[in-house]
Amino acid sequence: MVLSNNDGCIIARSDEAKALGFAMGDPYHLTQEKLTLHGVQVFSSNDALYGDMSRRVMETLRAFTPDVEIYSIDEAFLNLAGFERWGLTDYARLIRATVRRDTGIPVSIGIGPTKNLAKIANHLAKADPESGGVYKLAGAEVYEALARIEIREVWGVGPRWATWLEAQGIVTALDVKRADPKAIRRKMTVVGERWVHELNGRPCRPLELGAPPRQGITVSRSFGQTLTALDPIKEALVSFVGRAGEKLRRQGFMAGQDLVFVTTNRFSSTQPFYANSTSVRLQYHTDFTPDLLEAAAHLLETLCRPGFHYPTCGVMLLELSPVTRVQADLFDTRDRSREAWLMRALDSLNTVYGARTVRVGNHGGKRPTWAMRQAFRSPRYTTNWRELPVVR
DNA sequence: TCTGGGGTCCTAGGACCC
């Protein structure tokens, strides 16, 4: 099984772990006895490795059609219109075998006329060992297949809507297909209406080629231990803002708004839950870390109430604007080009010599008090020279 | 009995995704 950041929750399970009854989101610290009993292997999350392997898989997919939408770290939608003469199922098997050969990653592929139907087909491909990892949803089979799918398993329906739908007698995906779109819309808005249409083979979710412009960049972490004093929290925030600035520049944006949030432990029985955020509109759009930092540090001071214990804080950069489209300010007297050079130097050094070699801020080299727990991390095989796999 | 018609922007809250 794989744990969330800070070794908090269970977020991924092998089939064997699922069979033993471990659930998505179970707190790790409450399951330890059972883990030991069954000899379950546990890994801390390893974003560097997963992100790099994801990139390799996506690149492999692009060789098969130009129309690839990267939907998440482990999912993509491919437009296979025009490939029918190859036989879509055969073509999908070729894609699957190639991804396996070139990256070592096993994937399953669902084929359907809409995204929602393709997701269901994929679900069936995973569930049915006979399918060989590929399932095409077509013809009269659709009815039988949809009748086997409970709405709780369907993409786009969370626990709230599922409970409501079940109360209406809508229990399977087939019930949804037959439901009145307008009636669904009254409860589930246009999102639900589109869902009904999609299950009927009428596409409402176009393929998103080219990433849509980002709305915001967030960096937040739970600390390895609960913090009370302002200084170590600020130290953590300095580091988060530094990371947020890197993301911002890498993606070619400047931010117009800086938001900081803190929360206390919402599961605590000994102290009240306190969560708050505050934001400030920056004088100029900027990607200059010291500016982002100054604003964030000031915001933090107004947020943290004394006496509370904080396990989490974070920063969000909002009102993103592409660097090339930022409006200059007539009364801005600072030399922005020198600041840009400084950030470029910082980012290059960190690229060449490793993340956080050069940092803005004043925290030392020692392992900080807020460092994330990651007790069982696998090696970063493909992104760190010191952790390369050894063949012999 | 009767008070226009066409918009935008912002925020909070609620739902969802992996």
Place this chain on the structure above:
DNA sequence: TCTGGGGTCCTAGGACCC
């Protein structure tokens, strides 16, 4: 002692514009 982190979309209501 310990319960993740990163996102998106939609709606209603209130305020404003000419």
